[in-house]
Amino acid sequence: MTIRHHIADDLLMSYAAGNLAEGWSLAVATHLSLCAECRHRLAAAEATGGQLLEDAEFAPVAEGAWTTIRARLGTPAEAQTPSQPQTAILPKPLRDYIGGDLDAIRWRPIGTAGAQLRLKTGDRETQVRLLKIPAGQPVPEHGHRGRELTVVLTGAFNDGETLFARGDMEDADEETQHIPTATADADCICLAVTDAPLRFRSWVVRALQPLLGI
């Protein structure tokens, strides 16, 4: 498996620093599970955090902090590998949100032939969905504002001249005119994270939102 499309520097740095919202972070962690190259880049970014911690000014700890901590030290866990299934298609960060692998998904129809599953995260900034695009079809209901990260999980899609296959991350903004279309040989399942749609208070604006394309 050769990954061709990787995590942008700004995303990787924000993820390492810990200030990337959970939805975007899920796309990053999914790609990292499948891409050794980006894991090396992440190690460099986290090493920056480590060194900044090393260089930090001291914040004096409370009197008796060590005594308190010492009393809390039990027998540490042995290096252990928690139980894992024998095989899996979806990387673990995603399975944790779904509660299982692909076969556990209860797809909801979207458009004429596609399907989706919304995933809930702790942030209010993103909208996270798994999309199933039928072979040869374009992504259904594909309008978005702001940024969109798409990570391919099974199958592949073409966007213009560019092919995205398992593990590849497409990083598009609202200026990118794009029509991802699943390749003809198989359905394409991908993780799609977008900026959360704006919520308008007026029901008139809300009703018009699809027409206005916002």
Add this chain to the structure above:
Amino acid sequence: MNVDPRPDIDMSALLAKIGRSHDVEDFEVLFRHFAPRVKAYMARTGSPGPAEELMQETMVAVWNKSAMYDPLKGAASTWIFAIARNLRIDAFRREKHPEFDENDPAFQPEAEPAADRRLEGEQSARLVRAALKDLPPDQAEVLRLAFFEDNSQSTIAAALDLPLGTVKSRMRLAFTKLRAALAQTGDLT
């Protein structure tokens, strides 16, 4: 406790030893080195109470997970930073930090483990330290604001009164230099 009593000790080797033998006295040395730094990292609310608690939580997690620390994957400071970061995200934003798991059957391992990339913890720390020192101050500043003060790139742009693109490009330049420093693993003697 304002002075680091053991500034020259190899903390990565020490943490690896704690992981093997769970020696409380070794852990006290590690604690006295890292606890005030972790507390400074946690002190973003300005009130010392939560910072002290989060420092304690971090250091107890370091002890509990010490057997999982592998110095070939990075310095002790990097490993402790990641634990502190995840606790801080949970405490301040109530969000998770999804992470890959090497034991995941869907995990795609490296095609051919590059031996030359496997630096011992303190070797990589030394390279990163040198690279950070060499950064122009404006690049070092955005790194500190992002990693230590926990600001998003758009918050940093607003705080420094800079276009977002400038903040992103400073980050990118700094990151490129740090990666180049870590890739240059040839002669460390």
